[in-house]
Amino acid sequence: MSEKFDVIVVGAGPAGTACAYTCAKNGLKVLQIERGEYPGSKNVMGGVLYRKQTEEIIPEFWKEAPLERPIIEQRFWMMDKESTVSFGYKGLEWGVEPYNNFTVLRAHFDQWFAKKGVEEGVLLINETVVTECIVEDGKVIGVRTDRPDGEIFADVVVLADGVNSLLAKQLGFHNELKPDQVALTAMEVINLPKDKINDRFNLQENQGCTIEIFGDSTKGNLGTAFIYTNKESINIGVGTTLSSMIKAKMKPYDLLDYLKTHPMVAPLLAGGESAEYLAHLIPEGGFHAVPKVAGNGVVVIGDAAQLVNAIHREGSNMAMASGKMAAEAVIQAKERNDYSESSLNSYREALYASFIMKDLEKYKDAAHLFENSPQYFKEYVPMLNQAMSKFFTVDGTPKKEKQKQIIKGFTSEKGTFGVMKDLYRAWKAVK
Amino acid sequence: MEEYQGVWVFIEQSEGEIAGVSLELLGAGRQLADKLEVSLAGVLLGDNVRELSTQVIGHGADIVYMIDDPVLKYYRTESYMKGVNYLAQKYKPEIFLYGATPNGKDLASAVATDLSTGLTADTTMLDVDVEKRLLEASRPAFGGNIMATILCKKNRPQMATVRPKVIKALPFDGVRMGEVVDETIDLREEDMRTKVLEIVKDVTKTASLADAHVIVCGGKGMGDLEGFKLIHELADTIGASVGGTRDVIEAGWLPHELQIGQTGETVTPKIYFAIGLSGAIQHVVGMKNSELIIAINKDPNSPIFEAATYGIVGDAFEVVPKLIEQFKQIRVKQGGEVSYV
Amino acid sequence: MHIVVCVKQVPDTKIIKINPKTNTLDRRSAPAILNPYDAHAVQEAVRLKSILGTGKISVLSMGPPQATEVIKKCIEIGADEGYLISDRAFAGADTLATSYALSKALEKIASVEPIDLVICGKHAIDGDTGQVGPGIARRLDIPPVTNVIEVSEINSNDRTILVKRKLSNGYELVRVNMPCLLTVEKEINKIEYSPLPNMLKAARYKSNIWSVSDLGEVNIAQLGLKGSPTVVGKMFTPPKLEGGKVLEGTSDEQVSQLMDVLLEQKELLNVK
Numbered sequence A: 001m002s003e004k005f006d007v008i009v010v011g012a013g014p015a016g017t018a019c020a021y022t023c024a025k026n027g028l029k030v031l032q033i034e035r036g037e038y039p040g041s042k043n044v045m046g047g048v049l050y051r052k053q054t055e056e057i058i059p060e061f062w063k064e065a066p067l068e069r070p071i072i073e074q075r076f077w078m079m080d081k082e083s084t085v086s087f088g089y090k091g092l093e094w095g096v097e098p099y100n101n102f103t104v105l106r107a108h109f110d111q112w113f114a115k116k117g118v119e120e121g122v123l124l125i126n127e128t129v130v131t132e133c134i135v136e137d138g139k140v141i142g143v144r145t146d147r148p149d150g151e152i153f154a155d156v157v158v159l160a161d162g163v164n165s166l167l168a169k170q171l172g173f174h175n176e177l178k179p180d181q182v183a184l185t186a187m188e189v190i191n192l193p194k195d196k197i198n199d200r201f202n203l204q205e206n207q208g209c210t211i212e213i214f215g216d217s218t219k220g221n222l223g224t225a226f227i228y229t230n231k232e233s234i235n236i237g238v239g240t241t242l243s244s245m246i247k248a249k250m251k252p253y254d255l256l257d258y259l260k261t262h263p264m265v266a267p268l269l270a271g272g273e274s275a276e277y278l279a280h281l282i283p284e285g286g287f288h289a290v291p292k293v294a295g296n297g298v299v300v301i302g303d304a305a306q307l308v309n310a311i312h313r314e315g316s317n318m319a320m321a322s323g324k325m326a327a328e329a330v331i332q333a334k335e336r337n338d339y340s341e342s343s344l345n346s347y348r349e350a351l352y353a354s355f356i357m358k359d360l361e362k363y364k365d366a367a368h369l370f371e372n373s374p375q376y377f378k379e380y381v382p383m384l385n386q387a388m389s390k391f392f393t394v395d396g397t398p399k400k401e402k403q404k405q406i407i408k409g410f411t412s413e414k415g416t417f418g419v420m421k422d423l424y425r426a427w428k429a430v431k
Numbered sequence B: 001m002e003e004y005q006g007v008w009v010f011i012e013q014s015e016g017e018i019a020g021v022s023l024e025l026l027g028a029g030r031q032l033a034d035k036l037e038v039s040l041a042g043v044l045l046g047d048n049v050r051e052l053s054t055q056v057i058g059h060g061a062d063i064v065y066m067i068d069d070p071v072l073k074y075y076r077t078e079s080y081m082k083g084v085n086y087l088a089q090k091y092k093p094e095i096f097l098y099g100a101t102p103n104g105k106d107l108a109s110a111v112a113t114d115l116s117t118g119l120t121a122d123t124t125m126l127d128v129d130v131e132k133r134l135l136e137a138s139r140p141a142f143g144g145n146i147m148a149t150i151l152c153k154k155n156r157p158q159m160a161t162v163r164p165k166v167i168k169a170l171p172f173d174g175v176r177m178g179e180v181v182d183e184t185i186d187l188r189e190e191d192m193r194t195k196v197l198e199i200v201k202d203v204t205k206t207a208s209l210a211d212a213h214v215i216v217c218g219g220k221g222m223g224d225l226e227g228f229k230l231i232h233e234l235a236d237t238i239g240a241s242v243g244g245t246r247d248v249i250e251a252g253w254l255p256h257e258l259q260i261g262q263t264g265e266t267v268t269p270k271i272y273f274a275i276g277l278s279g280a281i282q283h284v285v286g287m288k289n290s291e292l293i294i295a296i297n298k299d300p301n302s303p304i305f306e307a308a309t310y311g312i313v314g315d316a317f318e319v320v321p322k323l324i325e326q327f328k329q330i331r332v333k334q335g336g337e338v339s340y341v
Numbered sequence C: 001m002h003i004v005v006c007v008k009q010v011p012d013t014k015i016i017k018i019n020p021k022t023n024t025l026d027r028r029s030a031p032a033i034l035n036p037y038d039a040h041a042v043q044e045a046v047r048l049k050s051i052l053g054t055g056k057i058s059v060l061s062m063g064p065p066q067a068t069e070v071i072k073k074c075i076e077i078g079a080d081e082g083y084l085i086s087d088r089a090f091a092g093a094d095t096l097a098t099s100y101a102l103s104k105a106l107e108k109i110a111s112v113e114p115i116d117l118v119i120c121g122k123h124a125i126d127g128d129t130g131q132v133g134p135g136i137a138r139r140l141d142i143p144p145v146t147n148v149i150e151v152s153e154i155n156s157n158d159r160t161i162l163v164k165r166k167l168s169n170g171y172e173l174v175r176v177n178m179p180c181l182l183t184v185e186k187e188i189n190k191i192e193y194s195p196l197p198n199m200l201k202a203a204r205y206k207s208n209i210w211s212v213s214d215l216g217e218v219n220i221a222q223l224g225l226k227g228s229p230t231v232v233g234k235m236f237t238p239p240k241l242e243g244g245k246v247l248e249g250t251s252d253e254q255v256s257q258l259m260d261v262l263l264e265q266k267e268l269l270n271v272k
Ligand SMILES: Cc1cc2nc3c(=O)[nH]c(=O)nc-3n(C[C@H](O)[C@H](O)[C@H](O)COP(=O)(O)OP(=O)(O)OC[C@H]3O[C@@H](n4cnc5c(N)ncnc54)[C@H](O)[C@@H]3O)c2cc1C
Pocket: A010, A011, A012, A013, A014, A015, A016, A033, A034, A035, A036, A039, A040, A042, A043, A044, A045, A046, A047, A048, A049, A050, A128, A129, A130, A131, A160, A161, A162, A163, A185, A186, A187, A237, A280, A281, A282, A301, A302, A303, A304, A307, A308, A313, A314, A315, A316, A317, A319
């Protein structure tokens, strides 16, 4: 008979490790199983790590974690074919402790984070795939791996296996993801000398910047692109919902190539050397897509529970927070010696009371709206660019006259009412 | 240290046949010895190998140190090491070279340990600093297109193993004269802890690669296993053997005995196609002595073009199919008879 | 039967990236791995132990403290015990000094439990000298058999093993008395997918770590940089080869020029 643990955590991303770490710190016997060669080896993220939720697990983590740069500036681009309208915020207060957010390379961060868990007593094994949960009398009692003699048991199994959680699907917690509930994103890490990055992005030593790009970055499809600065490399990525990809017959890499050669983007990357190419899904179903998150002897956290705020590209923070909440529920369950669904439901309650479900609920209609109303990306972004171009071009036309022309440009095709309606709907969806 | 004098080459033989690399080393050793103004010696061990000394002298040696003993019939570390150690301690060479073959490397490692001296592995270039009497043994270094020269300043003899086929042997000179020094040592079969039961010569793929007249070698640039099929297709079309770079072997597109380069085979075919490979030094040392080298690479700055006789800057997936197409339109029989389809 | 396998931690040269300007290796890009040949050496020990149905497998490594990672990897494959010798005094060792340090550690291991068989990899992929194995054998005065591609028979009664040893143009069949030392080629076996209990054991495993002072009587002058007769004299880019002719024109023109060249050599071709 194989060994038995208090908890088996499947996956060593931010969710799994937050949970494993918290359980081990509270004296539970934890086994964490990761399929990659090491934690982070296969993991993909644009690269913004949020301070708050990380700090709640490891205080002052920035003093030792392998971070790239603290982000002091966030820019947003509404990009057309040969122009872009940009706005943003740069604040030097974000460049000093306690900071706001950081860019990270997941291969480094996840590895470090998992090591912290191991130091607390987590038993971590890599290169091992969990193939299914072992269910007995309606209760999850362990997992089966792809290794010989590969069964192992625990009171609770935590599913932190990422967006496409096969294990949660096997348990019937959620269905196959629908193409409009996931975004397919391709990204590339491009090596560039530190000085070049600092010059091109107007940064100083140990300052980072993020650019979110809408509009032509996705050829007008629902989705976004991003450019984030690391120490000596740049992460650039672009994604749209799977359904838009299918509809527009696009391939993610083609889209990325399009973006990289876009005249607004190319100069930022010039001379860089491609270091890595990655593609990954992001759950974007939002509130409605969150599956059952607790069952008998099992909980689901992070991307596996579809906990991502697509509008704000927040995921790792929700993963960590949900991992911590799940850990607390498991610890209580152990005190009660009751691992039933009703006992573990304290995790569900905590989750729904937290910022995670509140944020997801707030934006629950947004993705849907944008998906069904291509005009936001296809028409309004170019219009905005034309408007700005008109407004700032000095050609002797009085400014007042220009404003008139611009408003006319906006409303002539759809009529004033149509535009107002769209703006109202968008405002309602994200308000 | 001054008592150490002369350049030595270990003469590897199996069943009465001298290994090619030993003759090549006599050529290299001759140059070193002339520069240092000392004699060149071959060290010949075996059973019934007396006759081989003419070949050793004919290829450049002044002296042959020989131990002829039935116990030395097959190469065994324990017996050969004993013999070589005895000779080296008695006659004190300053430089001692071995072929980088399984037996040569094995013997050199054991001898170096006993003599407590330095041994440089797998060298591809040899020279000597005459003033300091230092052997400059160079080999591709770990990391990039760079060579490292390894020196052994304080210990003697200075030893190195040398890759086969990186140096040309001198032509046999039947009138060259030399001295044969016959030595005996106390060897008893019953003391031996190893027994060679049988030697099986097999014409493995390796052997066929080493002997091939035409080789098509593909690199990582072929993309994946599927892309690499193009290499096989070209090779099949013209009746050539297939080889690969280490990256190709590591990726599992070819079995490892088909690796060409420093840690694989050294080859010297008449025609060598280098396709989608960058020409890293570790690769180039294994093929640069091919007669006609044709490189196809899409990067004009790729170092392979420095090694190539003819280069095509272009995409292999465009160029190679065209080449195959051209060949499909003609038939060339072995012997060079051409007919058009 | 006590088998000791010598294993080395090396940078993964297949992922390694070279900085083309400085010609140095980009260390960030090179994760450290168990030397692939040594993995086969451990696997062979596991195979022999399972054939015999009994025995113990120890692994020995010399390297920095992080080298315990490769020892864990060996425990995953099936080793029972691991020893790391790690000390500043070992740093900068060439093969002569390495084989000295390792042989001292082997003597210490053997003083507790006699060793029947030492297995090394054919070579380490970072320097690929293949000199350490035979050097150890010489120092321990046991017979070496290098380039082994098969262990065909292991006879615990008369304490011999029968192995196939790869040669330049074939192989030889060698019977050798134990204790002895083998160095193994990759084709000797296939690395098995380790069972889950091994993974758990490895995750928990704490290697024995020894410094110089733990090795008993050691001649410090024979260790590390001091004990290494070879030094790197200079590094240089290889003399540029002449380089030939880069063919001009469209790809069709290039191909047809190439055909002209090849047809001059037509007697070498055999077009079906
Ligand atoms: C392109 C892109 C950009 C993003 N940008 C950001 C951003 O800037 N900021 C942000 O906060 N979020 C971002 N996200 C989202 C964020 O990456 C995820 O929300 C977060 O990684 C979720 O963490 P997780 O632990 O739930 O899942 P993951 O990080 O996906 O981890 C799951 C782990 O489980 C392992 N695993 C899976 N199946 C098995 C199995 N069967 N057996 C064993 N192990 C298994 C995997 O190997 C993996 O290590 C981005 C996502 C993408 C794709």
